[in-house]
Amino acid sequence: MSAREKGWKEIAPAGVCSKPSTAFLTGDWKTYTPVRDLEKCTRCLLCVLFCPDGAIRWKPEKSDIEFNYNFCKGCGICANECPTKAIEMKVE
Amino acid sequence: MGSVVKQVRMALSGDEAVAYAVKQSDVDVVAAYPITPQTIIVERFSEYVANGEVPTEFVCTESEHSALTACLAASVTGARAFTATASAGLALMHEMLFVTSGCRAPVVMAIANRALSAPLNIHGDHSDSMAQRDSGWIQLYAENAQEVYDSIIQAFRIAEDTNVLLPVMVGLDGFTLSHTLENVDTLPDDVVKQFIGSRKIPKVLTHEGKMAPFKLDPDNPMTMGPIALPNYYFEFKRQQEEAMKNALSVIKKVNNEYAKISGRSYGNGLIEQYCLEDAEVAAVCLGSTAGTMKTIVDELRAEGVKAGLLRLRMFRPLPVEDLRSALCNVKAVAVMDKCMSFGGNGGPVFHEIRHVLYDADVQPYVVNYIYGLGGRDTSPRELRSIYSDLQRIVAKKRVETPIQYLGLRE
Numbered sequence: 001m002s003a004r005e006k007g008w009k010e011i012a013p014a015g016v017c018s019k020p021s022t023a024f025l026t027g028d029w030k031t032y033t034p035v036r037d038l039e040k041c042t043r044c045l046l047c048v049l050f051c052p053d054g055a056i057r058w059k060p061e062k063s064d065i066e067f068n069y070n071f072c073k074g075c076g077i078c079a080n081e082c083p084t085k086a087i088e089m090k091v092e
Numbered sequence: 093m094g095s096v097v098k099q100v101r102m103a104l105s106g107d108e109a110v111a112y113a114v115k116q117s118d119v120d121v122v123a124a125y126p127i128t129p130q131t132i133i134v135e136r137f138s139e140y141v142a143n144g145e146v147p148t149e150f151v152c153t154e155s156e157h158s159a160l161t162a163c164l165a166a167s168v169t170g171a172r173a174f175t176a177t178a179s180a181g182l183a184l185m186h187e188m189l190f191v192t193s194g195c196r197a198p199v200v201m202a203i204a205n206r207a208l209s210a211p212l213n214i215h216g217d218h219s220d221s222m223a224q225r226d227s228g229w230i231q232l233y234a235e236n237a238q239e240v241y242d243s244i245i246q247a248f249r250i251a252e253d254t255n256v257l258l259p260v261m262v263g264l265d266g267f268t269l270s271h272t273l274e275n276v277d278t279l280p281d282d283v284v285k286q287f288i289g290s291r292k293i294p295k296v297l298t299h300e301g302k303m304a305p306f307k308l309d310p311d312n313p314m315t316m317g318p319i320a321l322p323n324y325y326f327e328f329k330r331q332q333e334e335a336m337k338n339a340l341s342v343i344k345k346v347n348n349e350y351a352k353i354s355g356r357s358y359g360n361g362l363i364e365q366y367c368l369e370d371a372e373v374a375a376v377c378l379g380s381t382a383g384t385m386k387t388i389v390d391e392l393r394a395e396g397v398k399a400g401l402l403r404l405r406m407f408r409p410l411p412v413e414d415l416r417s418a419l420c421n422v423k424a425v426a427v428m429d430k431c432m433s434f435g436g437n438g439g440p441v442f443h444e445i446r447h448v449l450y451d452a453d454v455q456p457y458v459v460n461y462i463y464g465l466g467g468r469d470t471s472p473r474e475l476r477s478i479y480s481d482l483q484r485i486v487a488k489k490r491v492e493t494p495i496q497y498l499g500l501r502e
Contacts, residue, residue: 008327008334011299013257014196015320015328016306018298020313 215467
């Protein structure tokens with residue numbers, strides 16, 4: 001906590017910030033983290049399509065998917081949709 | 093001292109007057125969805141775009157919610173954006189109205205005022221914009237097509253003033269103004285362009301303490317409309333209230349400067365007083381009703397009645413001081429509402445006027461007339477009866493029925 005929060009005359013109008021929205025790492029909101037079983041995963045990419053935050057991406061160079069935990073909020077939709085039950089939501 | 097420029101008289105409906113004013117206002121983006129009685133505004137404007145008469149980007153959206161969202165998005169990049177709607181369309185914009193004012197995006201919007209459903213009604217009253225009076229938008233109500241044209245041009249100056257940066261709604265009574273052809277004196281294109289000028293982007297101190305132009309720019313990334321939790325949200329709302337207060341003097345200034353080039357002004361820009369100085373009985377109204385009311389005041393004055401009228405041009409921000417000093421010496425005031433506030437103590441304009449007069453040294457009698465809902469015609473005879481009611485109140489020194497319905501069948 002800062003010693004004193006700024007008053008309304010001192011703060012940026014409408015709260016504008018000098019960084020893009022991608023600089024706000026909203027992944028720290030999560031309680032549960034998706035953990036993938038590489039054996040069970042068939043790389044069907046359904047989780048990529050269902051992720052509401054775009055936090056799962058297909059990486060062609062690795063021929064695999066990758067979770068971006070900076071933006072994953074732990075909603076568990078990927079685990080719910082996974083046809084081979086390869087994703088488990090674990091408490092962080 | 094500028095001089096009044098030569099103008100071209102055109103026969104325009106209120107809607108066409110909006111479209112013509114927007115055409116001259118060097119607008120970058122128009123995004124809209126059609127709804128009666130606003131449709132002609134965007135229809136005419138889309139013709140200007142199709143004919144290559146304006147370089148404006150015209151976005152056809154799938155709803156009014158999207159139309160305002162597109163305008164907001166354009167506006168925060170520094171573009172000048174305009175839209176128009178009415179009734180259910182404005183209601184659908186509700187969420188985005190608050191986002192637009194909260195992001196301090198100076199979008200201008202014309203509202204062809206229309207009743208809200210149900211029952212379905214396409215005709216004029218103020219239910220739509222009155223329901224949005226706390227959305228953080230400046231609200232102007234025009235009396236005739238000429239004022240509609242003038243107000244749209246002024247609205248861009250007001251909205252974009254760097255001490256204001258708030259969106260502006262210009263209300264024109266559905267059908268009474270939107271669809272009625274009137275003579276409108278129009279300024280030359282270059283004069284309008286010069287009057288409004290290009291949009292000025294102020295530099296602001298961002299959350300990180302960096303000075304940056306207040307706009308979205310890929311080379312200088314910025315987040316607009318971030319999350320603000322309980323430790324900051326309140327402060328941003330207070331900023332918006334300050335911008336509203338600043339708007340009062342800006343509106344007056346713009347009204348004066350516009351008078352110099354056009355020869356036309358509307359009271360002090362906030363309120364228009366008609367025979368009010370020595371009035372004993374006076375009415376307060378918004379929009380086109382004022383035209384008829386002025387005729388009635390003239391008739392009453394000829395008969396020796398000290399009648400007056402106050403037309404409230406600017407409902408938000410409410411010109412509290414101007415209203416109080418204009419009305420405090422009147423003995424009885426009738427406030428006219430083309431809108432209902434169900435379960436409230438009278439209509440929204442009545443709430444405000446009576447509230448303003450509470451702090452006057454001597455409170456006049458203040459009564460409310462709800463009228464014209466769903467486009468119900470209000471005759472001069474009915475309007476005249478308001479003044480005889482007021483005279484009776486003054487004589488009896490008593491208000492018997494503070495809230496009345498004018499032109500309603502019992």
